[in-house]
Amino acid sequence: MSQSAPKGLRLHIGLFGRRNVGKSSLLNAITRQQVAIVSNVAGTTTDPVEKPMELLPLGPVLFIDTAGVDDVGALGEMRIARTRAVFDRTDLGILVAAGGEWGSFETELLAALTARQVPVLVVMNKLDQGRASDTLTAELAAKKIPLVHTAALNGEGIAELKQAIVAQTPADFLTSPAIISDLVGPGELAVLVVPIDKEAPKGRLILPQVQTIRDLLDGDAMSLVVKERELRHALDQLTSPPKLVVTDSQAFLKVAADVPPEVKLTSFSILFSRCKGDLLTQVEGALAIDRLQPGDRVLMAEACAHHPIGEDIGRVKIPRWLTQYVGGQLAFTHVQGHDFPPDLHEYQLVIQCGSCMLNRREVLSRILRCREAGVPITNYGLAISYSLGIFTRALSPFPAALELLHSADQGRCEGR
Amino acid sequence: MSQSAPKGLRLHIGLFGRRNVGKSSLLNAITRQQVAIVSNVAGTTTDPVEKPMELLPLGPVLFIDTAGVDDVGALGEMRIARTRAVFDRTDLGILVAAGGEWGSFETELLAALTARQVPVLVVMNKLDQGRASDTLTAELAAKKIPLVHTAALNGEGIAELKQAIVAQTPADFLTSPAIISDLVGPGELAVLVVPIDKEAPKGRLILPQVQTIRDLLDGDAMSLVVKERELRHALDQLTSPPKLVVTDSQAFLKVAADVPPEVKLTSFSILFSRCKGDLLTQVEGALAIDRLQPGDRVLMAEACAHHPIGEDIGRVKIPRWLTQYVGGQLAFTHVQGHDFPPDLHEYQLVIQCGSCMLNRREVLSRILRCREAGVPITNYGLAISYSLGIFTRALSPFPAALELLHSADQGRCEGR
Numbered sequence: 001m002s003q004s005a006p007k008g009l010r011l012h013i014g015l016f017g018r019r020n021v022g023k024s025s026l027l028n029a030i031t032r033q034q035v036a037i038v039s040n041v042a043g044t045t046t047d048p049v050e051k052p053m054e055l056l057p058l059g060p061v062l063f064i065d066t067a068g069v070d071d072v073g074a075l076g077e078m079r080i081a082r083t084r085a086v087f088d089r090t091d092l093g094i095l096v097a098a099g100g101e102w103g104s105f106e107t108e109l110l111a112a113l114t115a116r117q118v119p120v121l122v123v124m125n126k127l128d129q130g131r132a133s134d135t136l137t138a139e140l141a142a143k144k145i146p147l148v149h150t151a152a153l154n155g156e157g158i159a160e161l162k163q164a165i166v167a168q169t170p171a172d173f174l175t176s177p178a179i180i181s182d183l184v185g186p187g188e189l190a191v192l193v194v195p196i197d198k199e200a201p202k203g204r205l206i207l208p209q210v211q212t213i214r215d216l217l218d219g220d221a222m223s224l225v226v227k228e229r230e231l232r233h234a235l236d237q238l239t240s241p242p243k244l245v246v247t248d249s250q251a252f253l254k255v256a257a258d259v260p261p262e263v264k265l266t267s268f269s270i271l272f273s274r275c276k277g278d279l280l281t282q283v284e285g286a287l288a289i290d291r292l293q294p295g296d297r298v299l300m301a302e303a304c305a306h307h308p309i310g311e312d313i314g315r316v317k318i319p320r321w322l323t324q325y326v327g328g329q330l331a332f333t334h335v336q337g338h339d340f341p342p343d344l345h346e347y348q349l350v351i352q353c354g355s356c357m358l359n360r361r362e363v364l365s366r367i368l369r370c371r372e373a374g375v376p377i378t379n380y381g382l383a384i385s386y387s388l389g390i391f392t393r394a395l396s397p398f399p400a401a402l403e404l405l406h407s408a409d410q411g412r413c414e415g416r
Numbered sequence: 417m418s419q420s421a422p423k424g425l426r427l428h429i430g431l432f433g434r435r436n437v438g439k440s441s442l443l444n445a446i447t448r449q450q451v452a453i454v455s456n457v458a459g460t461t462t463d464p465v466e467k468p469m470e471l472l473p474l475g476p477v478l479f480i481d482t483a484g485v486d487d488v489g490a491l492g493e494m495r496i497a498r499t500r501a502v503f504d505r506t507d508l509g510i511l512v513a514a515g516g517e518w519g520s521f522e523t524e525l526l527a528a529l530t531a532r533q534v535p536v537l538v539v540m541n542k543l544d545q546g547r548a549s550d551t552l553t554a555e556l557a558a559k560k561i562p563l564v565h566t567a568a569l570n571g572e573g574i575a576e577l578k579q580a581i582v583a584q585t586p587a588d589f590l591t592s593p594a595i596i597s598d599l600v601g602p603g604e605l606a607v608l609v610v611p612i613d614k615e616a617p618k619g620r621l622i623l624p625q626v627q628t629i630r631d632l633l634d635g636d637a638m639s640l641v642v643k644e645r646e647l648r649h650a651l652d653q654l655t656s657p658p659k660l661v662v663t664d665s666q667a668f669l670k671v672a673a674d675v676p677p678e679v680k681l682t683s684f685s686i687l688f689s690r691c692k693g694d695l696l697t698q699v700e701g702a703l704a705i706d707r708l709q710p711g712d713r714v715l716m717a718e719a720c721a722h723h724p725i726g727e728d729i730g731r732v733k734i735p736r737w738l739t740q741y742v743g744g745q746l747a748f749t750h751v752q753g754h755d756f757p758p759d760l761h762e763y764q765l766v767i768q769c770g771s772c773m774l775n776r777r778e779v780l781s782r783i784l785r786c787r788e789a790g791v792p793i794t795n796y797g798l799a800i801s802y803s804l805g806i807f808t809r810a811l812s813p814f815p816a817a818l819e820l821l822h823s824a825d826q827g828r829c830e831g832r
Contacts, residue, residue: 189650189653194633196633204630205629205630210620214619214620214621215619216641217610217641217643218612220645221646224605225629225632225639230602230603230638233638238653239653240653
């Protein structure tokens with residue numbers, strides 16, 4: 001994926017700062033790859049170095065590692081000019097200082113970036129050599145500019161830095177272009193299965209259903225909207241099979257039985273895992289269900305604060321299906337809205353809802369926090385289809401996910 | 417319609433008060449029919465008289481004209497008991513007093529009705545003989561009980577009384593049961609044509625579209641949602657023609673051309689005229705377009721305060737189509753939200769939007785006010801289909817409307 005995204009669509013992250021504050025080491029720490037020459041001689045990085053990479057869970061980014069802007073002499077002048085030119089293509093600026101040192105140089109650089117309305121964050125690297133002063137800390141806080149302390153060489157603060165990057169990334173780069181319209185082309189038809197249960201709001205459809213219908217219309221495609229009971233009859237009304245069937249996850253088993261095996265099938269919340277979160281990470285997360293033991297702790301995170309009625313999906317159905325799969329009791333913790341526990345280590349699995357009420361930034365932050373804590377994260381539709389034994393079927397529209405599944409299976413076989 | 421509505425579904429309106437306050441005259445004035453014996457001898461009405469009738473624009477109601485509750489003697493006792501029994505089946509109580517007279521009797525009757533949580537309004541009839549005291553007026557206002565002064569015999573205050581009846585009618589009786597599900601049966605399919613123009617909110621569908629899809633699901637029916645460009649292709653995908661095609665009114669002409677003539681066709685706003693307003697009154701109102709002259713004043717009433725962009729339906733398209741039909745300039749006045757001018761006499765036509773954002777009570781109040789002012793009222797979809805010459809086609813799903821149209825045509829021919 002990293003190789004195929006056109007450069008123009010990548011988030012351009014510019015790394016700025018004096019020589020020898022550790023910009024390249026930071027880059028290495030963030031990406032865990034050796035992409036720049038690192039030494040402790042000031043000014044090692046000369047021309048801006050562009051490194052395209054996949055920064056999980058953000059997606060494709062382009063890091064621009066600039067030369068130290070305070071470089072001296074004739075060659076230095078050229079470097080400075082080139083570095084300043086980087087401002088113009090920077091979507092997100094990271095201003096790096098080190099050891100608590102902050103002078104008019106940093107102040108001017110920050111002013112130059114904010115004057116261009118470039119979202120920016122400040123990294124105080126080499127925290128063992130000194131931290132940001134109280135004055136600086138207060139000043140940045142007043143300007144709502146995030147400040148992160150790091151020690152790039154031993155990885156300290158890198159998780160916080162990644163969170164800050166997600167937090168400061170402009171919204172344009174967080175919005176996935178399509179819910180479904182890349183899967184169902186112009187003139188093609190998707191069948192949308194919308195059960196009407198007690199939790200369905202009176203006289204309405206829930207947001208992901210509406211957004212899916214709209215995305216199909218935007219892509220010149222069509223949707224046939226039916227309840228699960230009428231699905232088979234609906235398929236009979238069509239002269240040819242639909243391109244895709246999308247169901248509410250709650251009706252997955254019945255729908256999987258009624259849809260011919262050659263027709264691709266998924267759920268609304270899996271579509272939303274893709275556009276609001278990161279499908280591959282959450283597919284990987286679902287595989288962790290296999291490793292759950294009775295007594296394990298599962299965090300259920302639901303974005304909307306709806307009042308649970310009857311057979312609530314998050315409170316009753318998923319816990320029941322997971323318990324059946326694991327063959328013993330699990331301990332479920334439920335959080336709603338923007339609540340998300342600061343410490344995730346006690347959980348063996350996090351299951352996030354479809355997140356139609358959250359923006360992508362928030363879901364990606366959660367995914368990132370789970371990654372840092374080493375806790376697998378999946379979502380409602382993925383967990384349901386996995387525990388009901390129709391995971392491969394539910395991922396049929398997504399070749400990359402199937403590939404991941406395939407290699408995970410091979411890994412498991414080889415491990416035996 | 418009046419004859420076919422089961423008694424249990426009618427709004428039961430109980431008329432209460434002393435003998436000879438003019439309850440029966442009021443009833444006659446409201447309904448403009450002679451349904452009760454009227455004389456000026458106290459206690460003419462004996463047993464409660466039930467009169468089913470069509471109270472426009474509310475629909476089918478049952479008036480229960482009770483005997484005077486203060487009747488004396490043995491026969492009177494029985495009448496009082498029967499009258500009190502009427503309390504139990506009263507959905508809306510009208511307490512009638514006369515000539516400004518108000519005593520402990522009226523106070524107790526009012527207390528008895530409000531204790532039963534029956535919505536109530538007070539009529540001070542025979543206003544020429546005296547009006548409600550300031551104390552009584554303030555007391556009723558504090559309890560939010562409407563007070564209307566009338567002179568039933570000469571019709572004074574009757575329009576206000578009808579408005580008060582609409583205002584006090586319990587919501588249950590104002591909610592039409594179906595948007596579309598009575599037109600498209602279980603297992604049947606409706607095609608919904610949803611153009612995506614500049615005014616469509618990003619990533620969403622507008623409310624009447626969502627509500628229509630939901631109503632179809634609630635009725636075990638299906639909807640095929642398409643843009644107007646894909647409509648013909650969508651119809652080709654179906655093994656048999658749809659039961660009904662519903663289009664956004666803006667695409668009426670293109671859709672009418674693409675839908676086979678034997679398939680019924682209407683628009684979202686015509687569906688909403690039926691469930692939020694009164695279809696027949698608004699169909700009648702559309703016929704007034706034929707009588708419009710250049711220079712006439714037309715009131716455009718739009719419920720939602722959306723910011724008009726580009727080719728706005730209410731600001732640009734309908735005015736253009738109407739002007740073309742009339743063959744000369746018309747003077748359009750636009751109101752939004754809950755604004756509705758107090759004086760309607762200056763208008764030759766009122767055109768109300770689909771009103772998905774208004775409750776039915778408000779639309780019915782407007783219809784009533786137009787009736788009282790003698791100003792025809794129609795709605796967006798009806799006005800559009802009339803001015804585009806596809807009125808009969810747009811009413812094809814509604815036999816009662818077609819019948820009205822047919823008799824109007826005959827009336828016109830006979831008038832020649």
